[in-house]
Amino acid sequence: MPPSVSKSRNSSSLISEGELKAIFRKHDVCDNGYIGKKELTAVFRELGARNPSWRARQSLNLADLNRDGFISLDELDELVKFVAKQGYRSN
């Protein structure tokens, strides 16, 4: 059973960690489980960040624990927690 994702259409609801993971997966264009700065920038653009490339750099600094320049699947949880804390809202 996948974790239940709220299907609420309330536009003011905060984006959930499950929704964030789905967005990151969608942008993992090579489907190799690694998300680079380019994909991160696209994710933050989709989230409506005012400065997506700056956010991408900031999140790499925080979540890229082994400093290879990519977010791997085991680093994704860190990234999702960080982004969830920013309080982006789903639309």
Ligand SMILES: [Ca+2]
């Ligand atoms: Ca990494």
